[in-house]
Amino acid sequence: MRGDDERSLAALCADSRRLGRLLLAGAAASFTAALDRAVASLQSDAAMPLTFHIVFGLGEGPGGGLIEVVAGIRLRWRDPRRARILVYGRLPDPDGSGDDGSSNRPSNTYAALVELNALAAGELAPQDFTSGELSVESRPALSAAYLFGGTLENGQPLSDEDVLETAAQFLRQRMEIDQAEGAGRDRLRQLEGGAYGGSGPDQQIWSQIASVPLLAFGSKRLVSPDGEIREALGLSFTRAGLLHLLHNHWQDGAGFVDEPSGAPAGAALRGDVESRWLISEDHLLLSQAILPAEASDKRWQSITDEWSSIMEGFKDLARLRERGKWLDTLIALCHRRYTEDFRNVGVAEFYRSRYAEAAGMAAEVRARIERDLIEGCRTGRWSLGDLAGIVDSLIGWQEERLAGIPERIARIRRSEDETRVRIIGVCQKWASLGPFARISGKCEAVLDECAVQLHDLNVKMTRAEAWAFAGQLLPAILTELQDLKQTIEAVVLRVADVVATIDRRLDRLADVLEAEPNAYVPVVRLFNRDRLRGIAAAVLTDEREQRDHATRMRDSLFANMDSQAGFQALLDHFDGSDPLHALHAIGDSRVDDAHANHVATAGEGVLRLTVLDQIREMYGSDPLALRSFFDTVVSATHCLIELNGTASATERRSFALLPHAGKPEAFAKQVRAGIRACAGAEMTLLDTGRSPFEIGIVTIQAVPALSEVASLAAFDAAYQARLFSDTATAFYDMHTVSTATDLKPLVTQVPEHQKEMAAGFNLPHLLIGLVRGLVYDRRGGSSGTDGFLLVPKDADGFDEQPVYLGTDLFASSEALPASTVALLSANNARALSDASPAQLDDWRQGVVSLVNRTKAERGNDPTDLIYRKFVEAGKTASQMLRGERR
Template identity: 25%
Template sequence: MNVNSNYILVGLGGTGGKVLKAFKKRMFQEFSAEERAKIPVGFVYVDTTDEMMRPGDKTWYVLGENAQFNTNEFVFIKGVDLDQIFANPTGFPGLSGVIGDPEVMQKTIGNLGAAAGQKRRAGRILFGANVARYRQAVNAQYDKCKVISGNDKTTVLIFSGLAGGTGSGSIVDVVAQTRKMDQFNNEGTSIVVFPMIPEVTPPGGCDAGRYHANGYAALQELNALMVGAYKPFDLTGLSPTGRVEFGGIKRIANGLMVYSDVNENGYTVNPHTELPQIVSDFAFARVFMETNGNTEEYERSFSFENIDDWRTEYWEKAKNGEIVPYRTKALGSFGIKRIIIPDEEIKEYFTWTLGRQSLLQLRYNNWNDDIGFRDAPANVDWADYVKGQDKKLGNPLENWRFSDKHLMLDIPILPSDEGKWGTFQAYWGKVVPKWLEDAQDASQPIAKLNELVAKGLQSGFRAAGIADFFAGKKEAREKIADEIVQRIEADLFDKWAAGTFALYNLLELSEAIMAETQSKIKQFEDRSVKLRQVVDKLEQERQARAKEYNDAGLITRGLKGKQMLAGYAETMQKICVRKTEVEASGFALDLLKVLLGKENILHSRLEKFVSTVSDAIEEADRQAGSRCKDEVNTTSLEGTVIRYYDQPKVKEFTQTMVHSRKNQENISTAVRQEILKAIGSEKTFARANETIDQDVLDGIFEKTVREKVISIHDNTLVEASEKLINRSILEQLAEQYTSADSLSNFARKIMKESGVMVKLNHTEVGLSVPNNPTTEIGKNVAKKVILVSLPKVEGN
């Protein structure tokens, strides 16, 4: 990394913003955060729309980091009300010359709508109303760069389209106001402008009737500014003359690097996607170029120092003796041809493909040695499991508090009830024999026992009596149902977190739990009826035993009395247990109905989380499918980026990784752990849905999965000749072109097919003009400089 000057990149409108975006994203790709902090490069993006500033825009993310402009790098110039300016023009003295008659200007501009409405005057006024904010933003970036570099040498690169209202309207004022700033008001500061010439055929829907006119007018103004024939109005309102005074500086801008979507060989690129990247790559190469004796001529051409003697063409119709600067010749263009191994794209292909596999593990966990983790579930029958009858998977009912004994509160569900009371059988089995002992001494033992039992049923059972106890618990059934569902959810979450169950298993299991709950509702409805029938039979038995005892004489009672009373007490104990179960069954029925609703809610949460993972699988499919799909054609070199890599080997190695169970489980475990880390300490699917979305999963892919697949690649493909990433393009070319002749032919073809991003009229280029030196192509016009930049041999 070698930056020999402070650089401030200014982007105007959508075109300029896209170039800055591509540049900044490449910085994030090439350099770490620590390295970027030491680079004296600043950004100022000026626009009438804040579309590029919307939070969470995934197009800004690079390796999991958001490269988006910060607020100090963005100047939003549509935050002013033009109608207020027109209503009070004296309040904006810097705009008076631009506006002229405010009423006429207001009618001329009309309603802007989106952005600057392709109206140059609107773009100019909007910039003028915000010129102070622009200067502040540039100042801030200059100060930042100066602190980093320790010097004040600065180069300002201004990028703009000329077809829209924002760029076309503001570019002349941006150049003038930048040069006027104290830090840049000297010949030592280079200002290079990159204006994009409007396409010959405007993209669909882009031409509002001013597309080409805007470009022509902006170029005319830039030309006049460059030759000193035009001084724009001083939008700050501080100039005594009302115009921007440059204090004798001849180079208001060092030059214009014009470009279009068609290069000199007729090769057309997409103006919205490819072209901003090309411009950015060219600027990036200049900013980070290591300077030496071989780069001197290139540097001089970039700053237009190599045409100092021929910067201006004079008016051919001037009278004898008059020298009238008329046209700037500080015009250049550029082309760039990058010969690369698409290292980043290959890494991304690995990442998305293997990341998709990790999500399939989370979703289905169904391994097949021939294809890796399958995109389909394994067949599992959960019916026995939710009944607690699956010997292989175990019995979860105790943990869930979902057994019949729990549902009837024979044993506690809530932690707060634990240790307070025993089972129905334990309670009645303890108190009834004691009451029998107390009753035996009474004159009428059966009546006494009946009295004690009735009291126990009414108020003794669990210090409340069976009716009141279960009535109270019915009031708390929402809380009790929550406890069960929370336990179920915690268990499902833990089993998924441990990799025991897949998400699809959890959905099936959740459905099985709801089905079992519905089945239990029917069972308890039937049980309540049967229990009442049992109580009725026991009541008949009790009455018969009471009659037998009461009818017995003194001798019979003396011989069998205790035995008869014990039998009676045993029947009474059974009645107490069954009556308790009747109340308990009614409670269980109410609880299950509440529980079913809460289980449905849990199931919905599971479905939502599974849907997030399923969507992420589809996104991974799409992302992987959009990468490494080109067939490498080494015979066609007309594109701006020539890609050299062995695509079949990339696909083959990817499948090798997919089929490695060890690698797949390693990646899947790491992905799951990162998801769990993002969810935090609250292990619920509600929390999972709050915290996990496509952005989070993308971040996990771009960091965790990426690191894993690169490590697998490096540890598997050890030899340099085998490697598919992290290798030098020179090594790749050496393998492709094994002789000096073949390499020379390749180099010649590259040179031939390279071209600057503008089509020239060669008749005009060679034309000599009166009052000017004779045209000499290659000397005072159409000078061409070619720089070949090679990577270090030991690295990519």
């Protein structure tokens, strides 16, 4: 790795094909294991033929592993008749426009094309990257190589999405052709075998060939988009059901809409909801029990009843005493009841013992509320949006209650004092009674009055303690309600996310279904767009239809949930691996019924119409329009590569993949005749038994040579510029093969460009190599051929095999292959980084001497053009030695 480069690993991968190759080699074991598993899943018999399809980006760093992948496959399945390998290389935009990745894709692409050309010609025998030892035989390891890019052969650019769509459908169509028996398969094999002239079983398409053919392809599908229409309608039903669940807001003419209905949430808190949800005042004060075990205890009474039920008994006990002690006895009995016997422990102790159970009581309150709310959601009484508002209002209500507790207790305490004053008055009245008052019955009246006041006082004192307890219970209830609110809001957000996902998919479907037919795009959709709009509007705004569907979807959604399950279970359902799948199945199940109802009333439909039905409806009554339609479609099935003009007359074949003939058969024959008439003799019609909803058109064009690719010059220019600016590492970044391999260039460089390279880079490195002793001048020697030799050093400092450069230094600089330049510059760069300042200065003086010697050899003419080149090269070498440039 370059020490001065701080780019991330991902960026290095995009820039360096060699690094991509290295990363692939690091995963060699997992790659081959996955390959073996894939083959085992396809082959029931080891003798079954295989076809390996490899799709890769020519300009990508990881695409540098193509050669190793091919070698890894071929070394396991050696017979090309039993295991075919086809590669599909995607060419990037030559100028990199619209690319989010590496700016080095064009230069990488040229390097990749050079290697692909060598691989196809059988001139490259790479080692198996899984073992590092075995090599593929010299014969071509590939069966065919397809190239495709973002521009059609007529120069029309395609979107990235259309490029991928075309490539994907071509792969499927090519496999269909290959699996068909008869002339179609034979012609495909002849194209991919490079035998363009003949046909039939006698054609030896697997004989030893000089090179693997390079091909381009075009693909078209004429479809009746039944699946897309069905999906759009099904998703629309699903969306409507979810909006009913989310808001339940119906608008005439629009259906269920994605906005709240505006109904006040507080309305749901009326009626007996307080008691049903265990949040009435009696429940908060434990006048009524909250916990199930206590609620089932028949001895449990309200606070008022607790004191009312014992007062008559207490009066009877008081009457058993002397008359003068009746009130004292009654007061004492009430005090004991309050401090010790209320619910067996006394008032204060009872409520103190319930503080520890506040969390359990709050959970019971939350469970009761949640069960009621989810049942309301299950029955359609409330939407999820209503529920969030209800809980929010409920929280606000309880917060107000909690805030008012101190004032409530203070009022009760003030009222207690008033009651105590009345009791004192009763006691004073009792003390003033004379002997005749007892005879007249006034004692009983005063006793009854005292009992009433004592009952009132003890109820108030108990309620004061109870409100103090409520001040501890309400925060626990609020905590549960906040959590419930968050869970409901999470469900609301998740359902809204699912609706948004549906909306995005519907937008995409709308883009393709609303678009008018275009013969130049990969998929030409044939159907009546106005009719689809009408049917969609009718069924999606039918309130009875949509409410019935919403009920069914809601029932299905809750069907598998436990009756005691809460909103977390609902959230878990929507957070599942594919929550939309089951919901869409429900919506999709309604499409056929709704469509059938519409057909019954309106007499027209858009589903279950084959592609022949659609073509017949659009063009069946006008033979000239039908012929014009097929002429346009077939002629617009262009290959995804722009070739130079000389390639237009080369071998080309077209295939039409047709479904089985439908009814009426006469029109199916008319379609076949129209396609054949438009395409001529090179069109092969295949009855593939494919879906009745589509017709496929495929064009395959032979590329006579890579030099015919229109963008090759731009790729080469980027390659040369990158090599010129950074030869020390650019060769290694762009290529995956060894520097010792001489690669055949695809573009012959003009002499002026070679001289520019020599003066600008090659010659400076040769000068540095000479002063370092890396380049050896053997002119005038006693043995061997005169000339210059490059003698690189290995890691231990020993001389490696010399590379002969030529007899003239400047001529040698012009003729240096890229691999030799890379070797020379890499050795120089390593030496310069390790040298001392004194050594660098010595080398710089040596470069000056070499330039001066050249002047003498050129007749001491300071204007000599070659000498001037050496001067410029010497200046560049001096800058490199001073560290001013690379």
